[in-house]
Amino acid sequence: MKMRKLTLAIFAPLLIAPAIAGVASHHAHHPDELSGGQTTVFVTNRNAFASPVSNLPVPDLRTFASGNRLFNTNWVIAPASVNKLDGLGPVFNRVSCSACHLRDGRGQPPEGDDAPMMSMLVRLSVPGKDERGSIKPHPAYGDQLNDRAIPGVPAEGRAVVKYEMVSGSFADGSTYELAKPVYTFKDLAFGPLGADIQFSPRVASQMIGLGLLEAVPEKDIEALADEHDADGDGISGKVNRVWDVMQQKKTLGRFGWKANQPSLKQQNAGALSGDIGITTSLFPKQNVTDAQKDAGKTIAGGEPELSDDDLSTLTFYTRVLGVPARRNVNDPIVRQGEKLFHDAGCAKCHTPTMQTGEYEIAALANQTIHPYSDLLLHDMGDDLADGRADWDADGKEWRTPPLWGVGLFDVVNGHTRYLHDGRARTMMEAVMWHGGEGEASREKVRKMNKADREALIKFLESL
Numbered sequence: 052m053k054m055r056k057l058t059l060a061i062f063a064p065l066l067i068a069p070a071i072a073g074v075a076s077h078h079a080h081h082p083d084e085l086s087g088g089q090t091t092v093f094v095t096n097r098n099a100f101a102s103p104v105s106n107l108p109v110p111d112l113r114t115f116a117s118g119n120r121l122f123n124t125n126w127v128i129a130p131a132s133v134n135k136l137d138g139l140g141p142v143f144n145r146v147s148c149s150a151c152h153l154r155d156g157r158g159q160p161p162e163g164d165d166a167p168m169m170s171m172l173v174r175l176s177v178p179g180k181d182e183r184g185s186i187k188p189h190p191a192y193g194d195q196l197n198d199r200a201i202p203g204v205p206a207e208g209r210a211v212v213k214y215e216m217v218s219g220s221f222a223d224g225s226t227y228e229l230a231k232p233v234y235t236f237k238d239l240a241f242g243p244l245g246a247d248i249q250f251s252p253r254v255a256s257q258m259i260g261l262g263l264l265e266a267v268p269e270k271d272i273e274a275l276a277d278e279h280d281a282d283g284d285g286i287s288g289k290v291n292r293v294w295d296v297m298q299q300k301k302t303l304g305r306f307g308w309k310a311n312q313p314s315l316k317q318q319n320a321g322a323l324s325g326d327i328g329i330t331t332s333l334f335p336k337q338n339v340t341d342a343q344k345d346a347g348k349t350i351a352g353g354e355p356e357l358s359d360d361d362l363s364t365l366t367f368y369t370r371v372l373g374v375p376a377r378r379n380v381n382d383p384i385v386r387q388g389e390k391l392f393h394d395a396g397c398a399k400c401h402t403p404t405m406q407t408g409e410y411e412i413a414a415l416a417n418q419t420i421h422p423y424s425d426l427l428l429h430d431m432g433d434d435l436a437d438g439r440a441d442w443d444a445d446g447k448e449w450r451t452p453p454l455w456g457v458g459l460f461d462v463v464n465g466h467t468r469y470l471h472d473g474r475a476r477t478m479m480e481a482v483m484w485h486g487g488e489g490e491a492s493r494e495k496v497r498k499m500n501k502a503d504r505e506a507l508i509k510f511l512e513s514l
Contacts, residue, residue, distance in 0.1 A: 052119075078121050080376065080379050084376040084378075085377075085419075086374045086378065087104065087354055087374035087420055088263075088407075089105070090105060090420075091105060092373035093102065093105070093376050094375055095375060095477040096155060096461060099456070100155040100156050100259045101460070103372065103373055104369050104371050105117045106414045107331045111371070112148065115367070115368055115371060118364045118366075118367050119368055122263075122369075123147060123148070124136055124148075127348075128351070129350045129356075130350055131352070134353070137356070138249060138352020138353060138356030138357075139329070141200055141201050141204040142167075142201075142204060143197055144195075144325075150170070150328075151169075151172075151326065152255050155258040155372055156257050156463040157463070157466075158170025158171050158256075159473050160232070160254065160472065161211075161212060161337075165211055166447070168198065168209070171254045171381070172252070172253055172325075172326065173250050174186075174194060174232075174251040174252075175244070175249070176189065176194065176439055183301075186440065187292075189245075189340075190340065190341075190343075192239075192244065192340065193339070194253070194342060196208060196209070196210060197328075203349075206238070206240065210250075210424055211236070212232050212234050213232075213233050213235075216228050216230060216424070217231050221498075222497055223500055225501060227480065228376070228482060229474075229480055229483060235254060237512045241343070249291065251308075251442075251471075252471075253472065254472060254473040256308070257460070257463075258369060259370065259372050259373065259375070259456050260420070260453065261369055262370030262371055262476065264305060265305070265370065265405055266408060267406070267426070267475055268407075268408040272425070273289060275402060276288050276290050283454035284399065285488060286400060288427030288429050290304070290428070291444050291450070292443050293310075293311050293443075294313075296317055296333045299318070307450070309441040309442075309448065310428055315370055316333070317333060319362065319365055319366050319369060320333040331355045332360070333362075335355050358378075364375070369413075370415070374456060377421075377514060378458070379513045380513060382509070382513070385510050386510075391503055395492045395495040397492050398452060400425055400451045400479070401423040402422075402425040404419060405419075407417055422454070423453055423455060423514065424452060424453040424454065425495070428450055429488045430448055431449050431485065431489055432485070432486020432488075435470065447487060452471075455514055457469070457511060458511060470484060477507050482496050483496075483497070501507065
């Protein structure tokens with residue numbers, strides 16, 4: 052306990068300084084810079100995604116520091132002397148939350164042809180739905196391919212990605228290339244996945260502003276939906292209805308690449324189970340199937356392996372990670388790019404402004420925020436389809452990813468990889484992959500001249 056107090060004492064002054072600086076600087080900044088409203092943080096270095104919201108009360112910084120410790124904890128195999136932090140596996144992808152979300156940031160695909168996935172995973176299912184209407188897990192491999200395991204237990208297998216180059220051209224004759232991913236599976240421990248396998252590769256998302264998104268009233272998200280395109284604008288965003296474990300009923304989904312999680316606590320508990328093999332009161336069963344006989348014989352690190360108190364602390368941490376301020380908002384080229392963003396119809400899905408409502412964390416309540424997302428599902432066309440339904444989301448539909456912080460991926464994580472599977476190597480490639488409901492906007496961008504395209508990207512880099 053003394054060591055824990057010492058750790059928190061070291062953390063707290065470091066966390067208090069940016070929080071106070073953020074509050075003090077609000078009055079000196081342009082309103083468009085305040086991506087997270089009064090919660091906005093003014094950090095632009097490699098820790099830009101790792102600061103608490105700037106208006107967090109000082110006493111709460113202790114809880115934030117405790118959550119940060121849990122987020123960065125390397126879990127170990129049970130039994131271990133650190134019995135609060137054992138129970139890794141028996142199968143898993145990574146040993147900590149931060150292994151995928153380095154500095155609370157963004158994952159990327161493997162860099163080599165046969166390199167392992169370090170901040171990316173593959174969801175699995177087979178045709179059909181379970182009794183509640185969710186996906187049907189693969190009978191041998193479950194709903195996620197775990198490429199690691201503790202000693203004495205076989206890892207399930209691994210995915211390998213290679214790319215085929217697809218050429219395209221803008222209306223002015225300039226050319227571009229898109230990298231189309233092709234996946235194969237190796238070292239499968241329990242036989243072939245089968246011809247009917249449905250799989251969906253996903254990179255880890257940045258962790259910023261999640262509590263603000265949770266604080267947006269459900270009715271406001273539903274009001275943005277236009278499932279049957281009643282206004283005829285070609286955009287038909289829809290809500291995903293998913294199972295809420297705590298409420299034991301279907302509710303609105305807003306987190307994850309397909310909006311398949313209703314709350315941050317459930318999102319976190321699901322990731323602990325699927326990615327690290329850590330049980331919680333929400334998901335108390337080990338993440339193994341009946342086919343995995345050796346895995347079923349292992350020792351657990353408690354029942355559950357993460358206590359409710361620690362799950363709440365971890366969830367608090369993920370709720371209060373602040374959104375960095377926009378940059379260069381007065382630059383005339385950035386302003387031009389912003390106008391082009393709207394003219395191309397991008398804002399019809401990437402909704403610039405939302406309002407949070409009442410929320411259990413008062414610092415996040417009643418804020419005007421700029422996430423550039425409607426949190427709805429949209430048909431993105433065949434080229435981005437994964438062919439894997441998830442609750443009400445079909446195989447072509449994805450949740451609009453928030454764009455706040457997108458211009459800082461390179462600073463925080465040292466790469467510029469975009470879209471759900473990281474296939475896009477530049478922002479313009481990400482735009483050119485848009486199909487379905489995004490096709491009309493893509494074509495407007497494709498017809499822009501070079502200066503306008505560069506202005507559009509400069510705007511996105513300001514977010």
